Amino acid sequence: MTGRFLRPASGRALAAFALAALVLAAGEEGGRSVWGGVYTEAQATRGAEAYQANCQSCHGAQLTGQGEAKPLSGASFLSGWNGLSVGDLFERIRSTMPMTAPKSLPRDTYADILAYLLKFNGFPAGMGELPGRAERLADIRFDAFRTSGLGLAGARAVTAPAPDAGPNGAPNPYVADAGFLKPPPGRTLGSSSGVAVDSRGHVWLADRCSANSCEASGLDPIMEFAADGAFIKAFGRGLFLFPHGLFIDAQDHVWVTDAQSRAGKGAQVFEFDQNGAVMRALGKPGVSVAGQDTFAEPSAVLVARDGTVFVADGHTQGKDPARIVKFDARGRFLKQWGVRGAAPGQMEVPHALAMDSGGRLFVADRWNNRVQIFDQEGGLLATWPQFGRPSGLYIDRTGTLYATDSESRQPEGYGHHPGWRRGIWIGSARTGVVTGFIPDLAPDPDKQATSGAEGIWVDRQGRIYASRVLEKGVVRYSKKP
Numbered sequence: 001m002t003g004r005f006l007r008p009a010s011g012r013a014l015a016a017f018a019l020a021a022l023v024l025a026a027g028e029e030g031g032r033s034v035w036g037g038v039y040t041e042a043q044a045t046r047g048a049e050a051y052q053a054n055c056q057s058c059h060g061a062q063l064t065g066q067g068e069a070k071p072l073s074g075a076s077f078l079s080g081w082n083g084l085s086v087g088d089l090f091e092r093i094r095s096t097m098p099m100t101a102p103k104s105l106p107r108d109t110y111a112d113i114l115a116y117l118l119k120f121n122g123f124p125a126g127m128g129e130l131p132g133r134a135e136r137l138a139d140i141r142f143d144a145f146r147t148s149g150l151g152l153a154g155a156r157a158v159t160a161p162a163p164d165a166g167p168n169g170a171p172n173p174y175v176a177d178a179g180f181l182k183p184p185p186g187r188t189l190g191s192s193s194g195v196a197v198d199s200r201g202h203v204w205l206a207d208r209c210s211a212n213s214c215e216a217s218g219l220d221p222i223m224e225f226a227a228d229g230a231f232i233k234a235f236g237r238g239l240f241l242f243p244h245g246l247f248i249d250a251q252d253h254v255w256v257t258d259a260q261s262r263a264g265k266g267a268q269v270f271e272f273d274q275n276g277a278v279m280r281a282l283g284k285p286g287v288s289v290a291g292q293d294t295f296a297e298p299s300a301v302l303v304a305r306d307g308t309v310f311v312a313d314g315h316t317q318g319k320d321p322a323r324i325v326k327f328d329a330r331g332r333f334l335k336q337w338g339v340r341g342a343a344p345g346q347m348e349v350p351h352a353l354a355m356d357s358g359g360r361l362f363v364a365d366r367w368n369n370r371v372q373i374f375d376q377e378g379g380l381l382a383t384w385p386q387f388g389r390p391s392g393l394y395i396d397r398t399g400t401l402y403a404t405d406s407e408s409r410q411p412e413g414y415g416h417h418p419g420w421r422r423g424i425w426i427g428s429a430r431t432g433v434v435t436g437f438i439p440d441l442a443p444d445p446d447k448q449a450t451s452g453a454e455g456i457w458v459d460r461q462g463r464i465y466a467s468r469v470l471e472k473g474v475v476r477y478s479k480k481p
C-alpha cells in the first residue's frame with residue numbers, strides 16, 4: 001500500500017487486512033478517541049462560524065488548504081495527526097494560528113474550531129463539548145482511521161497509518177456485473193445519471209438516447225427492464241434534451257428531470273405512470289428560470305411518502321440557482337430554500353436527493369464535496385463530508401446511505417478534492433459512519449471530469465444499480481458470497 005491510492009484489485013486483501021487490524025486493535029488499551037462523540041453539534045456550528053472568520057481565508061471553505069496553508073481535511077491531514085492526541089492538535093492551533101495572530105482567540109473558540117474540524121473530517125458528534133484546555137484534551141486519541149466502535153460493520157480502515165488508505169480505506173464487499181441490462185437489438189445504452197427499481201424489481205433507466213443527449217434523437221429515453229435484465233419497453237421520445245434525475249415513488253410512478261433547456265424544450269420534471277402516460281409535467285418547456293412554476297436546471301426529484309415533491313434545481317457551478325423547491329402532493333408550490341455558496345446550508349450544484357425513514361432530506365451538494373441533511377422545512381440538520389463528492393444518493397430500508405462519487409480529482413480545477421477517490425460510499429444515514437467503499441476503476445480519473453457511477457438505487461436484495469455517464473449503461477453490484 002505504497003501507491004498514492006489503494007490499488008483497485010486490493011479490495012479483498014484490504015478487507016482481510018482491516019479484519020486483522022481490528023483483532024489487533026481489540027487488544028489495545030481503552031481510553032477515549034475521536035470516534036467517541038467528543039464534541040456537540042452546537043459546538044461545531046459555533047466552530048464553523050469562527051473558522052469562517054479566522055481560518056477560511058487561508059485554509060479555504062472546504063478545508064482543502066491553499067498555497068502554504070495546509071489542508072485541514074482529507075488524507076494528508078488525517079494521516080499527519082493520526083495517533084497523536086486532540087490536545088496536541090489544540091496546542092498546535094492555539095500556539096501558531098491564525099498565522100498572523102497566534103493565541104488571539106479565546107480558548108473556548110479554539111475548542112469550537114477544533115470541534116468543527118472533527119465534524120468536517122467525519123468524526124461523530126456526541127453529548128459533551130470539547131473543553132478549551134490542552135491537558136484535558138490530551139487523553140482523546142486522534143485515531144484517524146480506527147473503527148467507530150460499532151463493531152465489525154464499522155470497520156473503517158487499518159491501524160497503520162497507510163496514509164492513502166485515508167478516507168477511501170473501507171472494505172468493498174461487492175462484485176460488479178456491467179452487462180446486466182440487455183437493451184433491445186440495435187440499441188446501445190448511453191450516458192445516464194438516473195436509475196431506479198420499482199416495487200416489482202423492474203429496473204428503470206433514464207438513458208440519454210444512446211448518447212449523452214436526446215437532442216434531435218428519435219429514441220425513447222425512459223427504459224424498463226425486467227428483474228433479470230431483459231428489456232421490456234421504452235417511452236418518452238421527443239420530450240427530453242438531457243434526462244437527468246430519476247425517481248420511483250410509492251405508487252411506482254416514474255419521475256424524470258430534464259436538466260437542460262433549448263428552443264421550447266427542457267427544464268421540466270415529468271411524472272409518468274408505468275405505461276408511459278404523462279401524469280404531470282412541472283415547469284415550463286424551454287423556460288429556464290428559477291421561479292415558483294419554472295425550473296432553471298432541475299437535477300433531481302424526490303417524492304415523499306405523503307406525495308410532497310422536492311426538486312433540486314441547479315446543475316452548473318457558478319450559476320444560480322442552487323435551491324430545493326418543495327411542492328404539495330397536488331403540485332402546488334410551497335417553498336424553496338438554498339442559495340449558492342459554501343457556508344453550511346448553502347449549496348453549489350445540488351445534484352441528487354434521498355430521504356430517510358425519518359423524513360430527513362439528504363442533498364448531494366456536489367460542488368461543495370458534501371452531503372447536507374435538511375428537515376422538510378429547509379432547516380439544516382447536518383453537513384457530512386465523509387461520503388465523498390456526491391453525484392448520486394440512495395437510502396435503503398435499513399437506513400444505509402449509498403453515495404456515488406464520479407468527480408473527485410487531485411489537481412486544482414473541476415472536481416478538486418485532494419485525497420479522495422471516486423467510487424460508491426456506503427454507510428449509515430443515521431450515524432454517518434462509513435462502512436464500505438466500492439472504488440471506481442477508471443485508470444486515470446484525474447484526466448476526466450467524470451467517471452464511474454452517478455445514478456444509484458438499491459433493490460430489496462441489497463443489490464446496487466449504478467448508472468454511468470462516461471462509460472454509459474448500468475453496473476449491478478451484488479454482495480460477495
Ligand code: HEC
Pocket residue numbers: 051054055056057058059068069070071072077080092093096097098099100113
Ligand atoms: C494567514 C493565513 C492563515 C490563517 C488565517 C490560518 N492559517 Fe493555519 N496555516 C497557515 C500556514 C501557512 C500553515 C503552514 C505553516 C505551518 O505549519 O505553520 C498553516 C498550518 C496550520 C495547521 C497545521 C496543519 C498540519 O496538518 O500540519 C493547522 C492545524 C492550522 N494551520 C489550523 C488553522 C486554524 C484552525 C486557523 C484559524 C484559527 C488557521 N490555521 C488560520 C496559514 C494560516
